[in-house]
Structure formats: structure tokens, C-alpha cells
Amino acid sequence: MANKVCDPVAGCRIATRTWSWSPNVLDVGRTLKVCFTAHDDSGCSGRNEYSQVACVDVEVQRPALWWESSGSVLEGEQVLAAPDCSIKKCLLVNSTLSTPDISLASTLPPGVSFSQACSRPGGDTRLCSKCFDIRTSLEHVGKDWTLCARASDGSGAAPIQRCFRVRVPRCQSCVRPGESVARFAKRLGLGFGENGWRSLWMSNANDRIDGSDICAVTGSTSGVCAVPLHTDPDAVEPSQRALVIGPTYTMADGDTIINIAAKFQTTVSALVALNADVGSGGSTRTGDSICVVPCSK
Numbered sequence: 340m341a342n343k344v345c346d347p348v349a350g351c352r353i354a355t356r357t358w359s360w361s362p363n364v365l366d367v368g369r370t371l372k373v374c375f376t377a378h379d380d381s382g383c384s385g386r387n388e389y390s391q392v393a394c395v396d397v398e399v400q401r402p403a404l405w406w407e408s409s410g411s412v413l414e415g416e417q418v419l420a421a422p423d424c425s426i427k428k429c430l431l432v433n434s435t436l437s438t439p440d441i442s443l444a445s446t447l448p449p450g451v452s453f454s455q456a457c458s459r460p461g462g463d464t465r466l467c468s469k470c471f472d473i474r475t476s477l478e479h480v481g482k483d484w485t486l487c488a489r490a491s492d493g494s495g496a497a498p499i500q501r502c503f504r505v506r507v508p509r510c511q512s513c514v515r516p517g518e519s520v521a522r523f524a525k526r527l528g529l530g531f532g533e534n535g536w537r538s539l540w541m542s543n544a545n546d547r548i549d550g551s552d553i554c555a556v557t558g559s560t561s562g563v564c565a566v567p568l569h570t571d572p573d574a575v576e577p578s579q580r581a582l583v584i585g586p587t588y589t590m591a592d593g594d595t596i597i598n599i600a601a602k603f604q605t606t607v608s609a610l611v612a613l614n615a616d617v618g619s620g621g622s623t624r625t626g627d628s629i630c631v632v633p634c635s636k
């Protein structure tokens with residue numbers, strides 16, 4: 340206890356003490372009772388006085404890791420990754436004691452990469468953020484992948500894992516930078532001249548004021564997705580805008596790629612290009628859905 344000076348007017352001054360303790364991993368689960376008492380031996384009252392004993396329990400909690408909800412993809416979330424769309428899905432982990440890291444816990448499919456180094460928001464060493472960068476192509480149409488990452492640190496905290504799904508939808512694709520509807524249609528082989536861009540224009544809800552079909556493609560409910568395509572086929576569309584390529588057709592008994600191509604006035608090669616999972620042999624099953632762009636010979 341610090342010495343106190345008796346002042347007849349102001350009384351005795353207050354004394355303080357600071358207690359500190361740095362537990363280690365071996366102290367996990369331990370509860371330490373720390374007690375204090377104050378005494379006055381300054382002679383102000385003519386005798387030494389002692390306060391009541393004040394105690395506090397200090398519990399050493401087990402180190403823990405958790406995913407921050409504000410910067411992390413949800414467990415089991417399904418992400419639609421249309422071809423040529425760039426999508427970033429991140430994970431942010433927090434640690435009570437140590438510097439965490441996030442490692443890949445699944446195989447990376449084609450078109451998907453994972454951050455090599457942690458980003459630490461605000462320079463906080465107890466945080467780590469890493470991202471999956473997803474960019475698929477028409478070759479991946481129909482694929483359904485599960486991506487997982489695991490977080491750990493050196494404090495003895497139990498590792499945690501999070502997984503989400505990536506599905507490559509059929510009959511959708513994103514506009515590339517500087518691309519017009521006409522160029523988009525030509526690149527995907529959707530027909531020549533007016534047939535190509537008119538088919539796209541009609542497939543993307545331009546007769547719908549609310550643009551709900553376009554919103555369904557992008558997963559957005561904002562007004563941005565309701566903006567119709569330009570009426571000028573050579574006008575540049577916003578980059579990364581997801582467009583519906585055409586309708587899907589459900590295969591019935593007796594259907595083959597060859598007779599579907601004839602029925603919709605398209606070609607087998609065009610159907611296979613838009614439905615890579617069908618394969619060059621054109622094998623399908625009853626109930627399968629395929630992307631069809633009618634009148635695209």
C-alpha cells in the first residue's frame with residue numbers, strides 16, 4: 340500500500356494498485372481467486388485500519404476460433420456462378436488469443452482459386468480473411484462443387500471448418516468487358532445477324548417492367564437488375580451482367596440430341612457447346628434439362 344499523507348482539510352488521499360497476470364496454455368480451465376485488502380497506517384485516525392477483503396475469480400477460458408458473420412460466406416450457402424461471371428466469396432476468422440490462419444480443406448475445381456496469404460483487417464493479428472475467386476466457363480455448366488476451408492491457430496483452440504456449394508447454372512452467362520449484345524450472341528453461337536441479339540433481348544425480360552426474370556438470374560432484388568438491355572445491339576452492356584442465353588428443355592422419353600436439334604432448328608454442335616455435361620456423344624436421360632436456343636442454325 341502506498342504511503343498516505345494526512346491532510347486535516349482534504350482527508351487522506353486514495354491509493355491504487357494494479358494487478359496483472361499472463362496465463363499460458365497450461366492454465367486453460369483454471370480459476371484463480373485473487374483477494375485484496377486495504378489498510379491505513381498513516382496515523383490519520385490515530386490507529387491502523389484495515390478494509391474488508393475483496394476477492395475476484397479469474398477464469399482462464401479455452402482459446403476459441405469463430406467465423407465473423409459480417410465477412411464470411413454462410414455454412415451451406417449455395418452460390419450460383421454463371422459462366423464468365425467473376426465471384427468472390429470470403430471467410431473471416433477471429434481468435435481469442437493467437438494469430439489464426441485459414442487453409443483450404445477441399446479440392447479446387449477448374450476456374451476457382453484460393454488466397455495464399457491472410458488479409459488482416461485493421462492490422463488486427465487476431466483476424467484472418469481469405470477468399471475464393473470463382474470464374475467458370477461454359478465447360479463447367481451443370482457442375483455442382485462443395486468448397487471448404489479450415490481455420491486454426493497456435494493457441495490450442497479447436498480448428499473450425501466451413502463449407503459452401505457452387506453451382507454452375509444452365510443457359511446463363513455474363514457479359515465480358517466492352518461486349519455488346521451482338522458480340523455476346525456471336526461469341527456464344529446464338530445465331531447470326533438479328534436472330535442472335537433479338538433472341539437474347541426477348542430472353543431477358545425486356546417486356547417486363549419490373550425485370551423480375553433478370554433479377555432471378557443475378558439473385559438481386561434491387562432496381563439495378565431491372566434495367567433492360569439496350570435496343571441497339573452494338574451498344575456496350577455493363578460488364579459482369581448475367582444474361583439468360585435461352586430457354587431450357589426437359590428431355591422426354593425417346594428424345595435425343597439429334598431430334599431436339601431438328602425440332603428447335605438448331606445444331607447438335609450448338610447444343611453440345613451450351614451443354615458441356617451432355618458430352619460429345621450427346622448422351623442424355625429422360626428428365627434431364629438442356630439449354631436450347633431455337634432458330635440458331
